[in-house]
Amino acid sequence: MTTFAPDSILVFLETTLGGEPAKSTAELLGAAAGIGTPVAVIAAEAEHLEALAAHAAQAGAHSVLSAQVDSVVLTAPLADVLQQAYELVQPQAVLLAHSLTSREVAARFAVRHKLALSVDALGVQRDEQGVIASHSIYGGAFATTSAPTFGAPVITVRVGSIEERAQAQELALRALDVAAGDSAEITVQDVSSVQADSARPELRTATKVVSGGRGLGSAEQFELVYQLADALEAGVGASRAAVDAGFIEHAAQVGQTGVAVSPQLYVALGISGAIQHKAGMQTAKTIVAINKDSDAPIFEIADFGIVGDVFKIVPRVISALEARKAQ
Amino acid sequence: MKIAVLIKEVPDTGADRTLNQHTGLADRAASEAVLDEIGERTLEVALKILDSQPETHITVLSMGPETIQATLRKALAMGAAGAIHVSDEQLLGADLMLTAQVLAAALRRDQYDLILTGNMSTDGSAGMLPVMLAELLSLPAATSLSQITITDGVLQGTRELEGATAQVSTPLPAIASITEALPDARFPNFKGIMAAKKKPIEVLSLADLDVEALPADTARSIMLTVNQRPAREAGTIMTDDGQAATALVEFLAKNNLV
Missing domain, CATH: 3.40.50.620 (HUPs)
Structure with missing residues (x-):
C-alpha cells in the first residue's frame, strides 16, 4: 500500500x-x-x-x-x-x-x-x-x-x-478502478477538431503574441499579423472588432470576453485598445503597439509604440528581423 | 415549456472597475452596474424559443442588490413572464459555492424544463456555475454552446471545446450555457414595457430558500488581501519617420525578445 x-x-x-x-x-x-x-x-x-x-x-x-x-x-x-x-x-x-x-x-x-x-x-x-x-x-x-x-x-x-x-x-x-458514476450527463455525438496550425504557438501558452485589430481592414490583409507572428515565433490573437468583422475565428479573441494572456511580449497591430481588450492583455510583460491614431488608448499602456501605418511598418519590421536572424 | 434564465448584474466592462480595498468587495458606486452582456444573449435564446413555441413560460432569476430590479423589469419587458430576485445582506461577498447553492435552491421551487445561463461572467470569469448547478440539481449540463435548438423535449447544440467542436444532445430537463457567438438581445417594445409593469418580481431571502450562509460542513473561499496594481505607464511612443521599424527591432533585441 x-x-x-x-x-x-x-x-x-x-x-x-x-x-x-x-x-x-x-x-x-x-x-x-x-x-x-x-x-x-x-x-x-x-x-x-x-x-x-x-x-x-x-x-x-x-x-x-x-x-x-x-x-x-x-x-x-x-x-x-x-x-x-x-x-x-x-x-x-x-x-x-x-x-x-x-x-x-x-x-x-x-x-x-x-x-x-x-x-x-x-x-x-x-x-x-x-x-x-x-x-x-x-x-x-x-x-x-x-x-x-x-x-x-x-x-x-x-x-x-x-x-x-x-x-x-x-x-x-x-x-485506479473508477466505476461509472450516476451523474446525469449529456450525449456527445460527434467531435470535430478545428484545424489548428501546429507550427504556430498556441495563443494561451505562447510566450509572445501578435494580435490584429480592425485596423487590418480585411481577412486578406490580416495575413500581415500571421507574417509578423511567424517572424517572432509568436501566437496569433485578435481584438473583438477583428473577430466580429470576420478577419479571424472567435477562438483568437483576446480580451474581457475571450482569452486572457500574460505573455512576455504582446504586439498590438491596428488595435485601438478598448478597455475590454486591455483586460485580456495588460498583464503582458512588454507591450508593443502600432496604430495610425496617436490618440489610441493602447499607447497609454505600451512600452514601445509607433504611430503610423501598419502596412508600411510591419513589412519593414519583418525584414529587419530576418536580417538579424541571417547575421 | 418552462425556462429559467439566469442573469447577473456586473460592473460595466467599458469603464474602470474597482474593488474596495478594505472589504475586497466590488465598489458598486465606482462604476455603473449593467446586465452582463452574456445574460442578454441568454435571454434572447429563451425569447427565440418563446417566438416559435408560444406556450413557453420564461422566468428570469438573479441574485444581487436592489439595483438588479431595473434589469429584471427590462427582461420582463422583452418577454419574460416572471422574475425572481434573491436578495439578502448575508449574501454580500458570497463565493461561488454559496451562489450556486442559493440559485439551486431558488430553481428547486419550480419544475423547469430548461435552465439557461451564460458560459462565463465578465466580473468573476469562473465559468463554473452551470456545472455546479448541474451537480446540485442532478441535471445534465450542455455547456459552452454556440448553437442550440429544442425539439420534442430534446436539446441539441454545438459545444465549443478548445480546438474542437462537438455536437451534443440531452433530453430535458437540462441546464445549458451559451457563448457570445449567439445573437444579442432584442429591444423591448412599448407594448412589452407597459405589460412588464404588471408582471411579478418575486423577492426571496436566504430564509425563504432555507439556505445557510455559513454552514459548518461547507468550506468558503475568502479573500485575504486586495491591492490595486499600479497603472501601466506609457513608454517610448514615436511617430513613424521610416526608421521606426528599425528602432522597434532594436528595442526587442535589447529586451531579449528576439
Whole structure:
C-alpha cells in the first residue's frame, strides 16, 4: 500500500482529444512542487494512459494515479476520477488548469466535497495556515489572494501563468478502478477538431503574441499579423472588432470576453485598445503597439509604440528581423 | 415549456472597475452596474424559443442588490413572464459555492424544463456555475454552446471545446450555457414595457430558500488581501519617420525578445 506525503498536492492533468498531455501539464506540476509533493491524476482512454503517466513523471509528478474513461469531453466522469484520487491521497490542495474542461471538473468536484474554490489563479503559495492562491481581478487592475475557511482549496490556475518547472521523477504509477458514476450527463455525438496550425504557438501558452485589430481592414490583409507572428515565433490573437468583422475565428479573441494572456511580449497591430481588450492583455510583460491614431488608448499602456501605418511598418519590421536572424 | 434564465448584474466592462480595498468587495458606486452582456444573449435564446413555441413560460432569476430590479423589469419587458430576485445582506461577498447553492435552491421551487445561463461572467470569469448547478440539481449540463435548438423535449447544440467542436444532445430537463457567438438581445417594445409593469418580481431571502450562509460542513473561499496594481505607464511612443521599424527591432533585441 503506497502512502502519500502529508504535504501532497493533487494535480488533475487534462488530456487533449488526441490523447496527448495538455500544455498546462508542466506548469501545474511546477506550481504544485513549489508548495508540496505533486501527485498527478490522469483520466484518459486506456491506450494513452501509459504514455501520459510517463510524461507526468517526467514533468515532476512523484506519483501518478491513472484511470480509464471512455471520453475526455464529458466532465462528470472526470470528476469521478478526481474524487477517488482525492479520497486516496487526502491532499492539502487540488490544482487544475483554468481551461474549459478542467474548470468544470474542479467545479463538480468542489460541490461534491463542499470544498472552497479559488478560480483563475496566477500563482499558489503557502502561509502558516495552508495553501493560498493569488489572482488578478478586473483584467489586471487589482491583485488579490484567497484561501479556504477550512479544508483543501480547489484551485484552477490560468494557463500560461506559471513559470516554475518541477524536477523529473521516477514513475510511480497506480491504476485506479473508477466505476461509472450516476451523474446525469449529456450525449456527445460527434467531435470535430478545428484545424489548428501546429507550427504556430498556441495563443494561451505562447510566450509572445501578435494580435490584429480592425485596423487590418480585411481577412486578406490580416495575413500581415500571421507574417509578423511567424517572424517572432509568436501566437496569433485578435481584438473583438477583428473577430466580429470576420478577419479571424472567435477562438483568437483576446480580451474581457475571450482569452486572457500574460505573455512576455504582446504586439498590438491596428488595435485601438478598448478597455475590454486591455483586460485580456495588460498583464503582458512588454507591450508593443502600432496604430495610425496617436490618440489610441493602447499607447497609454505600451512600452514601445509607433504611430503610423501598419502596412508600411510591419513589412519593414519583418525584414529587419530576418536580417538579424541571417547575421 | 418552462425556462429559467439566469442573469447577473456586473460592473460595466467599458469603464474602470474597482474593488474596495478594505472589504475586497466590488465598489458598486465606482462604476455603473449593467446586465452582463452574456445574460442578454441568454435571454434572447429563451425569447427565440418563446417566438416559435408560444406556450413557453420564461422566468428570469438573479441574485444581487436592489439595483438588479431595473434589469429584471427590462427582461420582463422583452418577454419574460416572471422574475425572481434573491436578495439578502448575508449574501454580500458570497463565493461561488454559496451562489450556486442559493440559485439551486431558488430553481428547486419550480419544475423547469430548461435552465439557461451564460458560459462565463465578465466580473468573476469562473465559468463554473452551470456545472455546479448541474451537480446540485442532478441535471445534465450542455455547456459552452454556440448553437442550440429544442425539439420534442430534446436539446441539441454545438459545444465549443478548445480546438474542437462537438455536437451534443440531452433530453430535458437540462441546464445549458451559451457563448457570445449567439445573437444579442432584442429591444423591448412599448407594448412589452407597459405589460412588464404588471408582471411579478418575486423577492426571496436566504430564509425563504432555507439556505445557510455559513454552514459548518461547507468550506468558503475568502479573500485575504486586495491591492490595486499600479497603472501601466506609457513608454517610448514615436511617430513613424521610416526608421521606426528599425528602432522597434532594436528595442526587442535589447529586451531579449528576439
